[in-house]
Amino acid sequence: xxxxxxxxxxxxxxxxxxxxxxxxxxxxxxxxxxxxxxxxxxxxxxxxxxxxxxxxxxxxxxxxxxxxxxxxxxxxxxxxxxxxxxxxxxxxxxxxxxxxxxxxxxxxxxxxxxxxxxxxxxxxxxxxxxxxxxxxxxxxxxxxxxxxxxxxxxxxxxxxxxxxxxxxxxxxxxxxxxxxxxxxxxxxxxxxxxxxxxxxxxxxxxxxxxxxxxxxxxxxxxxxxxxxxxx
Amino acid sequence: xxxxxxxxxxxxxxxxxxxxxxxxxxxxxxxxxxxxxxxxxxxxxxxxxxxxxxxxxxxxxxxxxxxxxxxxxxxxxxxxxxxxxxxxxxxxxxxxxxxxxxxxxxxxxxxxxxxxxxxxxxxxxxxxxxxxxxxxxxxxxxxxxxxxxxxxxxxxxxxxxxxxxxxxxxxxxxxxxxxxxxxxxxxxxxxxxxxxxxxxxxxxxxxxxxxxxxxxxxxxxxxxxxxxxxx
Numbered sequence: 113x114x115x116x117x118x119x120x121x122x123x124x125x126x127x128x129x130x131x132x133x134x135x136x137x138x139x140x141x142x143x144x145x146x147x148x149x150x151x152x153x154x155x156x157x158x159x160x161x162x163x164x165x166x167x168x169x170x171x172x173x174x175x176x177x178x179x180x181x182x183x184x185x186x187x188x189x190x191x192x193x194x195x196x197x198x199x200x201x202x203x204x205x206x207x208x209x210x211x212x213x214x215x216x217x218x219x220x221x222x223x224x225x226x227x228x229x230x231x232x233x234x235x236x237x238x239x240x241x242x243x244x245x246x247x248x249x250x251x252x253x254x255x256x257x258x259x260x261x262x263x264x265x266x267x268x269x270x271x272x273x274x275x276x277x278x279x280x281x282x283x284x285x286x287x288x289x290x291x292x293x294x295x296x297x298x299x300x301x302x303x304x305x306x307x308x309x310x311x312x313x314x315x316x317x318x319x320x321x322x323x324x325x326x327x328x329x330x331x332x333x334x335x336x337x338x339x340x341x342x343x
Numbered sequence: 344x345x346x347x348x349x350x351x352x353x354x355x356x357x358x359x360x361x362x363x364x365x366x367x368x369x370x371x372x373x374x375x376x377x378x379x380x381x382x383x384x385x386x387x388x389x390x391x392x393x394x395x396x397x398x399x400x401x402x403x404x405x406x407x408x409x410x411x412x413x414x415x416x417x418x419x420x421x422x423x424x425x426x427x428x429x430x431x432x433x434x435x436x437x438x439x440x441x442x443x444x445x446x447x448x449x450x451x452x453x454x455x456x457x458x459x460x461x462x463x464x465x466x467x468x469x470x471x472x473x474x475x476x477x478x479x480x481x482x483x484x485x486x487x488x489x490x491x492x493x494x495x496x497x498x499x500x501x502x503x504x505x506x507x508x509x510x511x512x513x514x515x516x517x518x519x520x521x522x523x524x525x526x527x528x529x530x531x532x533x534x535x536x537x538x539x540x541x542x543x544x545x546x547x548x549x550x551x552x553x554x555x556x557x558x559x560x561x562x563x564x565x566x567x568x569x570x571x572x573x574x
Contacts, residue, residue: 209452222440
């Protein structure tokens with residue numbers, strides 16, 4: 113049997129790059145997408161298109177409505193505004209409490225069920241250092257916990273947590289993905305989730321800067337003119 | 344402000360004992376119940392009654408439908424029979440993949456949102472040693488992971504995972520809870536979830552044996568006669 117990987121697929125640029133990396137490493141792709149009360153369903157829609165591109169057998173979409181009930185984040189709480197051009201240091205308001213821990217716990221449970229030996233996640237400690245659960249020390253501790261929590265803990269079967277983008281800048285990620293023919297035209301990053309990316313939210317700005325630094329033109333449409341001459 | 348504890352409350356005997364222990368330790372109780380495609384809703388119903396007994400301010404009930412999709416367990420998969428008198432060693436078929444890891448990840452996220460300093464869970468390594476995520480080494484690793492995953496990881500606020508029943512037998516748990524006036528009459532343990540406990544499933548048998556060894560009579564009703572003379 114071909115070795116299997118669960119890939120946490122958000123529909124964004126990083127997780128889609130992970131699909132390319134896992135495929136390149138010879139894994140059969142088992143993407144898992146979490147729908148968790150985002151302001152929009154665009155991410156899930158794009159994730160479907162990305163899964164199609166990679167011709168996966170099964171794309172598991174898991175509804176996590178309860179994130180709305182937990183509160184504490186601008187991405188899931190309708191009462192809070194998404195920050196524009198946030199310059200605050202520390203933990204961003206877009207932080208969902210322990211989101212990666214929850215995603216990785218669920219993805220690992222799924223990995224156990226389907227016999228996957230790896231869980232891929234597109235976290236990076238470089239561009240998102242404000243999120244506690246994107247740090248290497250968290251991932252290392254989580255991997256240990258996963259193997260204690262599952263049958264892996266009492267059998268030979270181990271589950272690794274793969275974070276190929278951990279130490280890459282956004283530009284390096286984009287160069288890597290481009291080399292692997294990752295379909296960036298199917299990805300979405302904008303917090304506002306319109307037909308065209310707004311180009312002004314924190315996430316758009318980070319993405320645009322990444323393509324500019326990589327010397328590449330982003331294939332998605334923006335609602336405002338972007339200066340790609342720097343590309 | 345009174346210190347707060349999230350208590351993972353299943354409606355069973357162990358988690359209800361944890362409510363008593365947390366209260367006894369001076370915590371304000373914030374119970375959290377997971378509804379995850381059990382064959383019955385009785386556990387959730389009993390959890391409500393237990394929360395009422397303790398006069399909590401908020402009882403968070405979280406719907407985890409996706410457990411059904413993950414599969415791999417007799418407790419959530421309608422295709423599998425609940426085992427009767429299972430004598431098999433190893434991991435029981437009633438194991439839900441990484442269930443405690445998922446519960447503790449969610450309870451810790453909730454703890455962060457409400458500013459709780461502890462998460463109580465009724466796991467025991469004595470009577471349930473077949474479940475990998477009931478072992479002390481799992482809990483220790485999980486606690487470390489939680490504090491790396493949350494704001495706790497970058498601020499002074501820490502979240503502890505409290506497992507007061509970890510090294511207790513069922514009989515010792517029942518004696519402890521009885522001393523703390525835990526309302527065992529409101530709890531449910533039977534896998535079959537009828538109005539009366541079946542008295543024959545693994546969970547009923549463990550409970551009955553616990554009361555017998557504790558020298559106490561179980562206040563709930565059973566569908567078959569139980570010999571309490573040993574109590």
